[in-house]
Amino acid sequence: MTGLTFSLKDNPQLDRWLRFQDDRTVRIGTGKVELGQGVLTALAQIAADELDLDIGQIRMMSGNSIEGPAEGYTASSWSIEHSGAAIRVVAAEVRALALARAALRLNAAPDELTIVEGAFLRNGAPSGIDYWSIAGEINLSAEATGTVPPRPGSTYRLVGTSVPRIDLRAKLTGSGFIQDMALPGMLHARTLRQPGRGATLIGLDEDAIRRRAGAAIQIVRIDNFVAFVGVDETAVRAAAIAAAACAVWENARALDPEQAMPDWVASQPSIDQRIGDPLPEPAPDRVSVRFTRPFLSHGSIAPSCAVALYRDDILTVWSHAQGMHPLRENIAKTVGLSPNKVACHHMQGAGCYGHNGADDAALDAALVALALPGQPIRHMWRREEEFGYEPLSSAMAVTVHAALDPAGRPVDWTTEIWSATHGQRPGVGGAYLLAADALKEPPPERKPFDIPLERGGGATRNGIPLYDIDAKRIDLHLIHDVPVRTSSLRGLGATLNVFAIEGLLDNLAARAGEDPVTYRLAILSDPRARRVLEKAAAMADWSSRDAGGAGSGLGLGLARYKNSSAYAAVVAAVEVDETVRVTDVWCAVDAGLVINPDGLVNQIEGNIVQAISWTLMEEVRFGLEGIATVDWESYPVIRFSDMPEIRVELTEAGEHPPLGVGECAGGPTAAAIGNAVAHALGIRIHDMPMTRDRIMTALMA
Template sequence: MSAAGETGLSRRGVLAGAGALVLSFSMDCAQAQPQEGQNARQEPRPAPQLPGSLKSSPRLDAWIRVGADSSVTLFTGKAELGQGIRTALLQVAAEELEVELAAIRLVTADTGATPNEGYTAGSHSMQDSGTAIRHAAAQVREILIARAAGRLGVPGEGLRAEGGAVVSPDGRRASFGELVADGLLAVRAAPESRLKDPARFRVMNQPVQRVDIPAKVTGGAAYVQDMRLPGMVHARVVRPSGPGARLEALDSGAVERMPGVLKVIRDGDFLAVVAEREFQCIQAMRALSAAARWRAGPALPKQAEIFGTLRGLPSEDTAILDKRTPQAAQRRLEASYTRQYQSHGSIGPSCAVAQVRDGVVTVWTHTQGVYPDRDAIAEMLRLPKERVRCIHTEGSGCYGHNGADDAAADAALIATAFPDRPVRLQWMREQENAWEPLGPAMVTQARAGLDASGAIVDWDYEVWSNTHSTRPGTAGSLLAARLVAEPFPEPAPKPLPQPEGGGDRNAIPLYTFPSARVMHHFLPRMPLRVSAMRALGAYMNVFTIESFMDELAAEAGADPVEFRLRHMQDPRARDVIARAAQAFGWKAGERPPRGRGHGFGFARYKNLAAYCAVATELEVARETGRARMLRAVAAVDSGQVVNPDGLRNQVEGAIMQSMSWTLYESVSFDEAGVTSVDWSTYPMLRFNGVPLSVEVHVIDRPGLPFLGSGECGQGPTAAAIGNAMAQATGKRLRDLPLTRERIKAAVGV
């Protein structure tokens, strides 16, 4: 049966036909012989693709349901991680349905209720879920209008949706609840929708206060860490002494007799304790840890030699861009850059609540992928998938693959051994820092040639990195599943494919060069456990590319902003670069006061999401090496804007996080494991280092597709800081983080 859009019919027209059932069939693909005048070799036209995540969940009632009381429930497979997605998706649905924002109930990522949208990652929420919801809401609106036309006996063109009802020109109203009937929305979405003209928006492109903020700033129950269910007990795990360690002996008798202890659980090398009260559980965990004897695993490499180690590991080499043509260059430059391992630094240690009842395992978790986590947990427990339910509940901190999925697996395994009562499992701070997957260490190398005019005529770039995603999907991705008596093997690390990429994300510059090559050296062996951290390889690759662009501009005697524009053809990129420079007050040749520097950075995230440019002013105290970003000015183009305040919030957050990564954050480790296990050994941005001002200027593109913006600012900010530091100190620092020790060593103080 062909879609309505291919036959000239519309749902409105069909439904206005007072109950008539119209079927249309396409025989294009069923013909044994070509028809007269048809090319025998002509391929049948592919059906139009559904927009966004409608491709994988095409039924309208998977996204929107209207109750008999006119209530509207909205469903998304994406999770609120602090990026404001709940508010933005509500705005999209309210706009197209013509209902008030407060009248919509939103259900987020739940394997028992919502579409499967995989991971909430890669700045895909608005591109995928937002697009699906906008089209679904528009089509639901038109279906209801068509039903009202038949009910009221008037042409559909004269009707409008308003406040949860369809209104006729003479004022008659039919509520959504009156119009909806069983199965009305249980239909497949059409490829095209009658979307509202942006000029008529009243909810989208308007600043709306985020619905997730009040509880977070008033001490309310906002996170999974705050969950308290009736009859709930507490659990803690005991981790091995280091990566690869094995449990040799355990005497748990004394722990089992401690006050409040309900159960000590051992399954192979997996150790946990359950107690009535949380502090009782913590005390028992510490006693159980002292009672365990471990055999150490393989030694980790020396941290001081880690970049040589990485470059010496076997690699799978892929030229992700190879457009080399011989070019005459008068001057050539080459530079190498490095990035240390970094932690997610989640403020709240990972946590989950699990309960086993009537043979069903329910897990409340702050995972970024409820369906992949559900699949991995079901495999670990050797249960059918339908007997495991994962419900997303916000966690305190993340943006990437931290310990959330592992905590969910821990809780599920413990709850299986202690059924009926809810089990709350939380990691300790030292466990979070030592055992979560880290942001990978990276090495990059850039070479380029300039012609007589100072233009780049040859570009050669290389990046060495492990995988940037070991997220669940199979049980072996979970710590608990690797420790049980019948362990699951760790999946082989794989690179993430282009065009989005992993370690090679944003390694292909958006600039236009006559000759260019980009080589990805994927390293399957991983000295430390790593996975996705916000922006993945884009953070390091943009830092490198944009730092090297400044070095090339200096060699060419050109202003850094003008130099970028000279090599940029994309008009939206040029607009963003120009807007950030103008708003910052950038002036070619202007030098700030001694000890200060101005820097610039630009990227289009993944070369297919939002455009972002950042200009910064940095102050460096040469005597102490302390660097502080005084101000940052950014410009962003993310297509059609939904919530301008939310978009600014995301870019502001990206700037702050990137500043922390770039100036402070680095994991330390020795041969036994990670040693930066608390806030004194893992430094990050403090309040006294916050910039005096951060400005974000939004370029709206009415009617254009949503472009993911949650990770667009990390790379440009890092590069802007590095370039400002080079101007402030007269020295180019290429090794992240740009700590005060490195600054002092560079300036010779």
């Protein structure tokens, strides 16, 4: 019995997911979008297998708010688990419907028929009919029943193989991105950003801006929203650069560099919540260690971009945001149109790694398009706008508390977390699109909200250790009043929570006089977690690890992402003098059934590289007038010469359902580096990023 999966309950109609097209292809719809993670290739593999098609016969239609399924945001590593499961069920059902029609047409028993590349064979011989010749007889406007079991795993042809990415060739030869869209008569646009909610524009020297533009531009002003628009992108960009100095604002947001510090965030008033087991009475004696990380930027390599056109009462928006159905709702609500007058289409952009400026740029483009009907508007943020106005990942502090038994093993555990929200995607918890703040009637201020743990958690993500401990809980201090917008960055709270949990575990192992792997295995009964830990240790030749303290170290980190998704164990080797250099990373992952092994390894490698960057060098700083880290010099990220050797291996787990993998290695990588540095120095550094200053301070102490 298969039943209806999560996404299918929301979108039961078959043709949302699957249509036969005249060019002998099959269009597969998904609400999940390509962010560089290879999801469209993986979903095409699932569909092709289930339908007995060649991969080249599949056309993916992704993120189409008119014709495609609504699946919320492409987030939290749910795409394969949700969209993949739905496509599998729909494809199996449509295949069965087609087979039944074909059997009727051929006066054959269904078990005489097989399908090869979409053509029906009768007892192995061509029958003259295929999916497309009987497509008209299949009612795809019907709802899925979930009664046709998908094929057994033993019959997969494409699932489990490394089919090359279907989008990569175009991207290697100069096309494939929303930034490349060119519609007839298209105008370019840039914005002057309102410096914070409540800021009022009281003066704008439009003449000076026009002079600096150097060519004709239009200036679109809607309350406190300002855009510069014209045929000539160079002029429009020059206008936007000049505009900041030509604008006078009242009530502009003021920041204090101190507010960027995790300790400042943690000292703010909070809404407190205990999740998990009650604290025993009396409270046990505990070992407690505090860890922090700063605000982080998504740092997309491209500033956000959108194209919009308002014509014949329909507002069409092309966007690289992570969910086209939510975007349609949010834009319609903001501009006062009915959702059925707004169409949102996904176009690929640069990697976003979470909620960056993409959604906000789409509203910007829509506002300009509504002001200039009939003219396509290509709106692009500036680099400093992306760094300065995208939602940040919240600075956090985590204190982990463990009570120990006589053998030094934890029997009671609290992960105490101070953080602003990690869940402020538009439409979630009262959050909205950025430019809505600039309009005459801004939406009500959002209420304190973060993603609940049962939906994967925000700040709390991976706050519960996966180890066997009698009582485990999270004490969350959710901070509402931080002066910047915060939202989801790959991994959310898991990065620091895993860094902290695994850091304390290494301390506890040392107290008990045990090896970190041995210590963990003694309190770890989950066989899949044990397997990745043992595998990573073997890959890294862990047993030859020395006593440490001499400047080179080996450390490990382990987690199951969201406590429900892929398992990852990471071992990192570091060399530390004044700075930390990661020389080698070994990673073992259990992702259940793997759709595309090479694509999965590519994601894990990327997650590891990004986590090294977070752990060693990334930190958003505030200035008095806004975010101070607005370019790649002030916000450095990892480069080629910092690159370690990275080896990733997958454990055999094909009997388990597929698990989301794109975020599973980040926390364990950060933890592995933290533990390796502690091993190398004999001193633990508790604060990310582990910069030269922090190393020197630790060495002097």
